[in-house]
Amino acid sequence: MSIKYTPNKHHVAQSFADAAQQYDDVAILQRQTADELLERLSFVTLQPNIILDLGAGTGRNLSLLAQHYPDAALIAVDIAPAMLKQAQRRYKQDLGLKRWLPGQHKVRFLAGDAESLPLADNSVDMIYANLSLQWCEPQKCFAEIQRVLRPGGLLSFTTLGPDTLHELRQSWAAVDDYPHVNIFYDMHDIGEAMMNSGLTEPVLDVERMTLTYDTAMALMKDLKELGAHNVNSGRRRGLTGKHALQKMIASYEQFRQQGVLPASYEVVYGHAWCSEPAQQQSSDGTIKVPVSQISRRSASE
Numbered sequence: 001m002s003i004k005y006t007p008n009k010h011h012v013a014q015s016f017a018d019a020a021q022q023y024d025d026v027a028i029l030q031r032q033t034a035d036e037l038l039e040r041l042s043f044v045t046l047q048p049n050i051i052l053d054l055g056a057g058t059g060r061n062l063s064l065l066a067q068h069y070p071d072a073a074l075i076a077v078d079i080a081p082a083m084l085k086q087a088q089r090r091y092k093q094d095l096g097l098k099r100w101l102p103g104q105h106k107v108r109f110l111a112g113d114a115e116s117l118p119l120a121d122n123s124v125d126m127i128y129a130n131l132s133l134q135w136c137e138p139q140k141c142f143a144e145i146q147r148v149l150r151p152g153g154l155l156s157f158t159t160l161g162p163d164t165l166h167e168l169r170q171s172w173a174a175v176d177d178y179p180h181v182n183i184f185y186d187m188h189d190i191g192e193a194m195m196n197s198g199l200t201e202p203v204l205d206v207e208r209m210t211l212t213y214d215t216a217m218a219l220m221k222d223l224k225e226l227g228a229h230n231v232n233s234g235r236r237r238g239l240t241g242k243h244a245l246q247k248m249i250a251s252y253e254q255f256r257q258q259g260v261l262p263a264s265y266e267v268v269y270g271h272a273w274c275s276e277p278a279q280q281q282s283s284d285g286t287i288k289v290p291v292s293q294i295s296r297r298s299a300s301e
């Protein structure tokens with residue numbers, strides 16, 4: 001797989017921290033994909049004891065996961081501590097007075113990076129990740145997911161494919177050669193990274209969605225409020241000039257249809273299972289083979 005996108009962690013965390021207050025007002029697509037992902041989970045028979053909401057954001061999905069899986073303990077991980085603070089507040093609010101009843105869910109909120117999770121090996125039964133993995137290098141985050149999932153555990157996620165915001169990308173291309181829009185991995189790369197990390201039976205499919213805006217500036221404003229800034233390491237330093245912005249806005253007009261401007265999203269839905277570790281290589285280079293897999297060779301072999 002060719003590495004196309006090296007996210008700058010500091011920029012990602014900062015953009016989402018800045019967005020924490022207003023994120024919920026503009027997260028329309030995110031709500032839709034989160035609900036669809038939960039809906040898909042109802043077709044899977046799994047009784048998880050511990051669920052990780054990876055890239056939990058403002059925590060909207062925590063109480064929904066709690067309703068779906070009333071017996072499971074929840075962990076929320078996000079790279080932006082300000083998002084987690086918001087999630088903590090929201091979860092308290094969603095639960096209301098019920099939080100004082102015995103047996104109510106206690107959520108562990110942990111700041112951390114999906115590429116280096118602050119969790120022990122084989123420690124969670126299910127990972128739910130709605131629109132967070134597109135900010136990570138697939139190879140790194142899937143390796144971490146495989147590490148923390150228990151054998152037989154499930155990963156269920158959505159991410160974004162390369163057609164996402166293609167109108168905006170094309171409009172900026174009329175201005176200069178800098179990457180103004182995040183670059184996203186395609187389904188093939190995602191599937192390959194999942195397989196390489198040891199996840200099994202990966203299933204991926206794509207749904208195309210279009211949001212519409214009156215102006216290109218309204219779209220830019222939404223992206224900013226979502227924290228979905230361009231964080232590619234090759235991005236243009238400093239502020240984009242007024243003239244460049246006007247040129248991009250003019251170029252975006254070529255897409256106007258029935259009075260509105262489209263913003264396309266390629267949403268990738270995926271799930272996979274954590275494999276039984278056939279052979280695990282430890283950091284000192286030794287290979288550990290589970291006792292169950294050691295068999296005696298017979299004399300005739």
Ligand SMILES: C[S@@+](CC[C@H](N)C(=O)[O-])C[C@H]1O[C@@H](n2cnc3c(N)ncnc32)[C@H](O)[C@@H]1O
Pocket residue numbers: 012013016017027030031034054055056057058059060061077078079080083112113114115129130131132135136
């Ligand atoms: C678009 S929001 C989605 C939030 C939430 N899952 C939802 O459905 O509303 C993406 C979230 O992923 C988090 N994030 C981005 N990169 C991350 C990383 N490497 N590790 C953990 N969280 C990350 C961001 O801070 C942000 O809260």
